[in-house]
Amino acid sequence: MQTYEIAVIHGDGIGPEVCQSATDVIEAALGNGKVLEFTEYPAGAAHFLKTGDGAPKATMDACRKADAILHGAAGLPGVVHPDGTEAGVDIGLGLRVQLDLYANVRPIRLREGIVSPLRGREVGQIDYTIIREDSEGMYASRGAGAVVREEMAVDMLIVTRKGIERVVRAAFELARKTGGAPRDGKKRVTCCDKANVLRSLAFFRRVFDEVGEQYPDVERDYSYVDAMTVHLVERPDFYNVIVAENLFGDIISDLGAVTVGGMGMSPTAELGDHHGFFQAAHGSAPTIAGQGIANPYGTILAGAMMLHWLAERHDDPTLAEAGRRIEEASARALAGGVKTRDIGGKAMTRDVTAAVIGELGSSLKVA
The missing domain is CATH 3.40.718.10 (Isopropylmalate Dehydrogenase)
Known part of the structure; x- marks a missing residue:
């Protein structure tokens, strides 16, 4: 043994x-x-x-x-x-x-015995996984940012092709193993970003698409992070797997947790x-x-x-x-x-x- x-x-x-x-x-x-x-x-x-x-x-x-x-x-x-x-x-x-x-995997699942603060949501209606890139993004600046003359502070958001490719691939591979989203049963990966504002996250989305093309059996979906905070409240049953940059993934995974009983669950x-x-x-x-x-x-x-x-x-x-x-x-x-x-x-x-x-x-x- x-x-x-x-x-x-x-x-x-x-x-x-x-x-x-x-x-x-x-x-x-x-x-x-x-x-x-x-x-x-x-x-x-x-x-x-x-x-x-x-x-x-x-x-x-x-x-x-x-x-x-x-x-x-x-x-x-x-x-x-x-x-x-x-x-x-x-x-x-x-x-x-x-x-x-590099991959922070957080299942968000409403279990029997837990009452969700989202009115009317029942067991089986909230069941998705957030995969957060865990080695780059905004948190890559920890210990490397700068405070200048106590007047200005700066941190950098850093993403690499390798970092994006491997975490996105992990998301698509996971989606293949699931039964799909509760709403429609579709195997789906949602890219959560701010590609409309930040070049780094527009790059994240481009690489997401390049990897996603290799998974024709899994649907690709997109959401800006500010909209995602609304969607996880209004239509959590739509989601199957969500992949995000480090900071954004950190934030939305805590939001998701509170909808299924809190951080202790x-x-x-x-x-x-x-x-x-x-x-x-x-x-x-x-x-x-x-x-x-x-x-x-x-x-x-x-x-x-x-x-x-x-x-x-x-x-x-x-x-x-x-x-x-x-x-x-x-x-x-x-x-x-x-x-x-x-x-x-x-x-x-x-x-x-x-x-x-x-x-x-x-x-x-x-x-």
């Missing part, structure tokens, strides 16, 4: 709580066999306060060697570098660069050709840390994404089956009313963990 090394970075605030929940669920889904080896490594804002380094080299090196990385949450209020940028996120941003994690995978980093989309929520009320569903579902990714890379059906069972067990727990406060319930973090593990047991008996 093959064993996979998983680097676990608990991070800050509620990070350790949701990370522990996810690893408990994953181990329960895999049964008695020691398929995954979880090893914890330090990073984040609290570690920055202790050592002056939020992304230790030893942790970065361990992540490079690991088969996958599972992360809790990062950041604490007021913990910043001298230039004012947040110190806690150094580990995630650093790994994107060092491990070339949003698993995320940051993927490259050889490495994968998995976490929920939420922050560290320090005001509720240690109270046992954090929502672990997002991190649990990120763990399921990790298992599916590992299964595909290593052709390991055991991992794929475990990922599927975690998703189904989580869905049954939610449908049964096991919900934390942020999604309208009273369950504690431990209650969610126990419920999902319990559902894993019942699914095993059914199988």
Whole structure:
């Protein structure tokens, strides 16, 4: 039996709580066999306060060697570098660069038991994925921008043909694997940009079209980012896969998350050709840390994404089956009313963990 090394970075605030929940669920889904080896490594804002380094080299090196990385949450209020940028996120941003994690994959799916703030939307009507280019765009300027005489500041939006091609290809490949958009069943990739104003994003759209021509079975669609903020509210069922530049993808993915229960319900995978980093989309929520009320569903579902990714890379059906069972067990727990406060319930973090593990047991008996 093959064993996979998983680097676990608990991070800050509620990070350790949701990370522990996810690893408990994953181990329960895999049964008695020691398929995954979880090893914890330090990073984040609290570690920055202790050592002056939020992304230790030893942790970065361990992540490079690991088969996958599972992360809790990062950041604490007021913990910043001298230039004012947040110190806690150094580990995630650093790994994107060092491990070339160019595709940020965020599924936006309304699940049974969650009431969407979009009036009248039901399960099955919001089910799309946002793929955000994760290594270039506006965020490529982090650490490289300039403040001149305290009178002017500048950052650059940078995109390359290689960067656009590979993330757009990932979007079309994903669309091929889906059942299409909820509204009409069409496999569709939407390019979200601001091509009418910025040359860099007009270039993004041109490359999108060049790649899209190689996928005649997948429909191409286009939306300016300002219009997209309207469309994701008014007609979310139209969308199947959306691809966007880094900053724009960051913004619309948070908007999408709130339509399906909030950041606590949003698993995320940051993927490259050889490495994968998995976490929920939420922050560290320090005001509720240690109270046992954090929502672990997002991190649990990120763990399921990790298992599916590992299964595909290593052709390991055991991992794929475990990922599927975690998703189904989580869905049954939610449908049964096991919900934390942020999604309208009273369950504690431990209650969610126990419920999902319990559902894993019942699914095993059914199988």
